[in-house]
Amino acid sequence: MTRNSKFSMGKLMIQLLCVLIGIVSLYPLVWMVASSFKESSQVFVSAHSLIPRSWDFSNYTTGWRGFAGITFGTFFKNTIIIVCSVVTGTVVSCSLIAYGFARIPFRLKGFWFGTVMLTLLLPGQIVQIPQYIIFHKLGWVNTFLPLIVPAFFGSAFFIFLLLQFIRTIPYELDEAAKIDGCSRFGIFARVIMPLITPALVTAAIFEFYWSWDNFFGALIYLGKPQLYTISVALRLFADPSSGTDWSAMFAMATLSLIPPILIFFVFQRYIVEGISTTGLKG
Amino acid sequence: MKQKIGKAGGLENGAGYLFILPWIIGFIAFTAIPFVALFYFSFTNYDLLSTPKWIGLDNFIRMFTTDEKFFTSLKVTFFYVLTAIPLRLIFALFIAMLLNMKIKFVGVYRTAFYVPSIIGGSVAVAVMWGQLFGLNGAVNGIIGAVTGTPPNVSWIANPDTALWTLILMAVWQFGSPMIIFLAGLKNIPESYYEAAVVDGANAFHRFVKITLPLLTPVILFNLVMQIIGGFMTFTQGLIITAGGPLDRTLFYQLYVYRQGFEFLDMGYAAALSCFLLLIVAVLTALVFKSSSSWVHYESKG
Numbered sequence: 001m002t003r004n005s006k007f008s009m010g011k012l013m014i015q016l017l018c019v020l021i022g023i024v025s026l027y028p029l030v031w032m033v034a035s036s037f038k039e040s041s042q043v044f045v046s047a048h049s050l051i052p053r054s055w056d057f058s059n060y061t062t063g064w065r066g067f068a069g070i071t072f073g074t075f076f077k078n079t080i081i082i083v084c085s086v087v088t089g090t091v092v093s094c095s096l097i098a099y100g101f102a103r104i105p106f107r108l109k110g111f112w113f114g115t116v117m118l119t120l121l122l123p124g125q126i127v128q129i130p131q132y133i134i135f136h137k138l139g140w141v142n143t144f145l146p147l148i149v150p151a152f153f154g155s156a157f158f159i160f161l162l163l164q165f166i167r168t169i170p171y172e173l174d175e176a177a178k179i180d181g182c183s184r185f186g187i188f189a190r191v192i193m194p195l196i197t198p199a200l201v202t203a204a205i206f207e208f209y210w211s212w213d214n215f216f217g218a219l220i221y222l223g224k225p226q227l228y229t230i231s232v233a234l235r236l237f238a239d240p241s242s243g244t245d246w247s248a249m250f251a252m253a254t255l256s257l258i259p260p261i262l263i264f265f266v267f268q269r270y271i272v273e274g275i276s277t278t279g280l281k282g
Numbered sequence: 283m284k285q286k287i288g289k290a291g292g293l294e295n296g297a298g299y300l301f302i303l304p305w306i307i308g309f310i311a312f313t314a315i316p317f318v319a320l321f322y323f324s325f326t327n328y329d330l331l332s333t334p335k336w337i338g339l340d341n342f343i344r345m346f347t348t349d350e351k352f353f354t355s356l357k358v359t360f361f362y363v364l365t366a367i368p369l370r371l372i373f374a375l376f377i378a379m380l381l382n383m384k385i386k387f388v389g390v391y392r393t394a395f396y397v398p399s400i401i402g403g404s405v406a407v408a409v410m411w412g413q414l415f416g417l418n419g420a421v422n423g424i425i426g427a428v429t430g431t432p433p434n435v436s437w438i439a440n441p442d443t444a445l446w447t448l449i450l451m452a453v454w455q456f457g458s459p460m461i462i463f464l465a466g467l468k469n470i471p472e473s474y475y476e477a478a479v480v481d482g483a484n485a486f487h488r489f490v491k492i493t494l495p496l497l498t499p500v501i502l503f504n505l506v507m508q509i510i511g512g513f514m515t516f517t518q519g520l521i522i523t524a525g526g527p528l529d530r531t532l533f534y535q536l537y538v539y540r541q542g543f544e545f546l547d548m549g550y551a552a553a554l555s556c557f558l559l560l561i562v563a564v565l566t567a568l569v570f571k572s573s574s575s576w577v578h579y580e581s582k583g
Binding site: 011014015017018021022024025026028029031032035044045046047048049093096097099100101104105106107109112115116119121122123125126127128129130131132133134136150152153154159184188209210212213215216220230231232234235238246249250252253254256257260261264265268271272275 | 292293294295297298299300301302304305306307308309311312313315316317319320323328330377380383385386387390391392393394395396397398400401403404405406407409410411412413414416418419420421422423424427454458461462510511513514516517520521535538539542543548551552555558559562566
């Protein structure tokens with residue numbers, strides 16, 4: 001009996017510990033959402049309270065007005081255009097490239113695959129300066145092009161992810177399709193693509209996260225307010241020198257987190273599996 | 283030529299190159315050419331408007347002889363990587379072990395713990411963090427509620443605590459390494475532990491003799507990814523503390539950004555990036571080299 005009660009005491013302690021860590025994990029976010037409903041004057045009075053004294057929804061309309069005559073509608077639209085293009089580009093190009101590496105024998109394959117592995121370990125930020133200079137010379141600065149176009153040429157991480165996935169598909173399926181008269185592209189489109197859908201979804205979700213959060217790229221390439229993404233807009237919105245309306249700021253920050261969090265809850269399985277099998281960093 | 287020949291016989295150069303063509307173009311245009319350009323620009327003085335002027339090693343000499351901020355940013359970044367990364371990994375491993383136990387609501391906890399990481403890189407979270415740790419922020423509010431008097435300090439504006447608030451934020455976002463650890467833990471056969479229990483091993487022994495050794499490949503992976511990521515820290519430093527106070531949070535990448543995009547000193551920024559490349563390459567090589575002595579690979583088969 002004593003053994004048994006000690007046992008459940010241990011379980012209770014673990015539950016308590018988990019709840020505690022959960023509170024620490026979520027408190028900042030709940031606090032931000034709560035602050036977005038507080039009157040501006042109340043945000044930093046009894047700041048730790050999570051329940052607004054009176055619910056003030058006007059922060060959302062105030063915040064939405066944005067700045068320089070440009071509403072958050074524009075910033076959201078810009079972000080969505082960029083993110084959708086990047087995700088499409090990544091999924092299309094990376095699946096083609098991964099298939100090429102996984103299934104087709106060709107000359108110098110080892111060399112080209114080596115370049116994929118090399119860029120996997122090379123942090124992209126290292127070449128940001130020369131990349132900027134090149135895009136500047138091309139006249140692409142202050143357009144979405146530097147943020148979108150590279151996605152259509154593959155990214156090492158997702159190529160590797162999809163490649164690993166394709167390798168688990170039995171080669172006999174390709175053979176059978178070939179005998180049935182399928183071309184290389186036919187095999188890719190009709191046999192492989194449907195089978196790697198889970199991996200494609202994982203890649204799409206992570207690319208969504210990275211481009212939704214992409215702050216540095218937007219910061220250096222988008223210099224005009226009408227081109228700003230939410231990240232850059234939020235940053236300027238929170239400019240300490242201009243006496244920020246913090247509740248409005250938190251309202252817009254809350255809105256900006258809704259799409260990523262929504263996606264997380266819808267695709268949780270893919271995200272957790274994707275990260276644990278490939279080690280993508282979120 | 284040691285190529286794997288397809289069962290249909292022979293190389294299919296045309297089809298192969300057609301499929302990987304996007305990669306070849308992208309690699310040359312967005313990686314190889316910028317990479318070569320990086321070295322070229324690092325030997326020049328270039329303000330983006332006039333033509334680059336070749337100045338030999340001047341940028342590198344400037345870095346090591348006259349530029350104190352260069353050393354400051356190196357120090358800040360190394361301190362951050364050496365504290366935040368081990369803390370985050372230890373915390374992630376601890377929590378992964380917690381979640382690996384058979385407890386109720388495990389799915390709920392996993393989700394709750396992981397959410398901060400999923401949105402971690404966003405400006406919204408950085409802004410929020412700055413306000414939490416401000417003079418009138420919620421953290422001081424909580425301390426005040428517990429002790430009676432809120433401390434009269436802004437954690438992000440105080441030179442002694444600013445970097446620590448960013449380290450705390452990094453630890454708070456322990457979710458991604460946690461999930462990877464969790465996957466690694468699930469791969470360890472239950473029977474190993476059962477056998478150890480029969481042999482009378484206590485929890486500590488089981489952790490040191492079974493869990494840690496079998497987890498070393500995952501630890502290596504997490505370590506390499508987190509070190510590389512740690513050296514690229516930027517958003518937090520710009521949004522939360524703007525590199526201050528007294529340059530105590532002047533991350534290396536933030537300094538590169540300032541030189542390049544605020545002072546338009548592209549040549550110098552390129553030289554700084556070159557040096558960062560060297561640091562990351564050496565550290566990664568060191569970790570991989572040392573790994574042969576501590577990473578335990580189970581022979582599969």
